[in-house]
Amino acid sequence: MPFLDVAHTLTREQVSAVPVVDADDHVIGVVSESDLLAKGSP
Known part of the structure; x- marks a missing residue:
């Protein structure tokens, strides 16, 4: 998912982090x- 999409998702869902999942829906990380x-703007 692109940077801005992640930022919009965090804002829309009012959360501070979202899981990163693989094709089998296994959590492989967190953004x-x-x-x-830390990354800055796209």
């Missing part, structure tokens, strides 16, 4: 607001 802030 948080702080991850987005």
Whole structure:
């Protein structure tokens, strides 16, 4: 999912992090607001 889509999802869902899942829906990581802030704008 692109950077802006992740940011919009966090805002829309009012959460500070979302899971990252593989094709089998296994959680393989987490993307948080702080991850987005560290990366900066796209």
